[in-house]
Amino acid sequence: MPEPVLPLTARLLLARTARAQRDGRAPGLVAGVVRDGGPVWSAGRGDVPGPHTDVQYRLGSISKTVTAVAVLRLRDEGLVHLDDPLDRHVPGTPLGDRTVGQLLAHVAGAAAESPGEWWERAPGGTLADLRLGPEHVVLGAARRFHYSNLGFGLLGELVARLRGRPWADVVRTEVLAPLGMDRTTPRPVAPAAEGRAVHPWADVVLAEPEHDAGVMAAAGQLWATLADLSRFATFLLGDTADVLDPATLEEMTVPAGVDPSAPGWSAYGLGVQVLRVDGRTLVGHGGSMPGFLAGVLVDREEQTGAVSLANTTSGLDPLLLTGLLTDLRTAEPRVVAAWTPSAPPVPLEVLGVWFWGPAPVVLRAVPGGLLHLGPLPGRSGRASRFTRRDDGTWLGLDGYYAGEPLRIAEDHLDVGTFVFTRQPYDPGAPVPGGVDEGGWTAS
Template sequence: MTAAQPDPSPTSPPVDAARFDDALHARCRERRVPALSAAVGRAGELVWTGAAGWDPARPGTAFRIGSITKPMTAVAVLRLAAAGRLGLNDAVGHHLADAPAPDATVAQLLTHTAGLPAEPPGPWWERHGAGAWDDLVAAGIEPLCEPGERHHYSNVGYAVLGRLLEEAHGRSWDAVLRDEVWTPLGMTGTGRARPADAAVGYAVHPHDDTVLVEPVAGYGAMGPAGEVWSTPADLVRFGAWLVGAGGDGAGGDGGDDVLPLAWRRRMATPRAVVDDGAPFTAAWGLGVSVHHGPGEAGRAARRTVGHGGSVPGFTATLRADPATGDVVAVCGSSTAGFGDASFLLDLLDVRPGAGAVEAGIDAGPEGLALAGTWYWGPMPYTLAPRADGRLDLSAPDGRSTVFGRAPDGGWVGVEGGYWRGERLRPVATGTAAHALDVGTFHLTRVPYDPATAVPGGVDPAGWRAVPVARADADHDAG
């Protein structure tokens, strides 16, 4: 097996490289993968890369990433929306006359709710290859249900979005991604064409130690659904940018030029629940999957954003934790796959809800000044700065709303809970906040602080002691 290559950044929180090395080699042996390559990012910095397997690979080796192509396609489509060139609620037929399911909206295509089938008609396109857009249209794709009726994962839907990009820009979809996504984000190892030193994809026999080299087909019009090659390091860069984790080219340093952070957060907002008969743990945003559940071996629940990819010979996973900025990406050269990336994400120490000091990230003086216990009437809430610079207002019963910066510099609920979309306004006397106005509710440092303007006023008699002894005596007498 090839040796893992730690790549620590001098400004990033440290990780135990040996633990990641061991975990990657163990997973490679357990799942019998010819080559595995992985990377980990924290706070927008690449902090570890590694490779394992009997087939030579290195951290910079490119793998076919399959459907992780989709969120990149989605970013390019959302750039059109952010520029006002199309609306998410536009019927796709308004922009692409020969689209199947022309009444489906752009948002429905992005969230796999357009009613289109998973695959195009004809032979298994991921192995056989697929034709041009005119061939796809001529195949007569029939929707499975009405747009918006239910979630149904569709590769065809992303072929439609890729064609939409080509019509809007007058050049190939991959040229659009190269110019508007990969190059600005510094993803130098990512592209549609197979690099000369790319990994070889295999089918590993399930019952003996033999392998079969898988074909690398051209995907034609289906390319926007899964034809891209990339490296784990590039995927970590993309994932860190996606959740606004900061760092060179990942967060605020030019990242908004590709797509503003507010739009990226819209991408990560669950819009369609994945109903497979089990308790809901997954949903789809605009081009990304959103998972909420435990890590491997029953570890603490977390929410992650990202995508998986699988084509004959290759599997890949990208997961990013918006709360901590932790990102992991794993690429493998086996059709059967390696599981998901939780086995690496679980090795990171920072968990959702960790304070800014523990995460090693400055939440800003205002956020730190607001931290601590506040009372909604008599009910205690904790306001905690998060590793991503946002504020988490939570109650002991688990209720929580995350507040992020609004365009005017204030705070607005951006994730979960009762106050999503509502304003959080510090009420200050001088420089220190003595109350919070949260969607008109009045929170104070002590319950119903009479020194603040509590709506409805406070009983002038103040808090009274309960006559416990008398109450007990009355009960006994009864």
């Protein structure tokens, strides 16, 4: 079991949570942090009907991440591919030529909302009841990020059809139960908070409706307790309980269409939001439904996470979770494991300085049996890590060369047609275009 936070840290976390509840005028707010595989602090503020870790609140769009996990389980079993057009599994929609992967990453160009009444406040029906038409395709495929509740409603339908069972049954048996999230359900089970809207100009509240969203349930139907949401945070940190392969979870967290080396960006992976905040990459999802706000955010490098649930339609500080993570990291900085020697995955003579044309780069071994190709210290430039493949080549994991092959020869490296040599434009190596026979001159 992870050790609880220190008393001073607990005071800092409580102070931030208390201020968020008061300033955001949330009728009830529960929050917690996890570290190294389990919860280490939590608190409830305001009107919390019961033990604060066991009161259900509506998760809203965090349900999308649960749906994405169910889709990726199907992918890992070979029943669906991310490049499959939707029509192959859910025929008859105007988004039939858009792919499963595009829907997961919100780049399919689907309308933000389903047609008809505002689905978040009105009971839903079946896919046929939506009567989707061409007008519900609002952008070209892969043109830009466009958040789509409708897209995840369609993914929930895909899950139901491929499993032959309702979406709620699939996520309960394949995701929630294996993770021990027994208090996460499609409809509220007491003790559960009642959804509230808070008047903008007076300290009075209004009850918000609760309903079954039908086919749109996969986009925002689930309810959960703080204890269950904390368990989901540990899942995102890597404790997958065999629900997903760790490599698939890692795949979910890779941002689509954004350069992750740039400071201060926000992106979306496969069913998760990916944020760059104060030099940290954070993964998770926010959720909102009428009467409720929720959030889960984890720092996979630090192995910490923060969660919150509140019964208010709007007004809560959006920086609560990042603030809790900052408080924890500042008050109790992580003590990293000691460095120890390890054998490099290639002979030592392969490592060191290489040249792309006249530009020097360094190939070095890094932990995990990986190679890193990047600029000299203090210089900027392209950088990627590589993992060995069974055929002796290396595969780019990130950066400019993600997905590209690295081939190591005695006198050169070949990375996706780029040739790196031991000397600048080495005439003895297979430099594309050759090397001028006059060699290097002063004029």
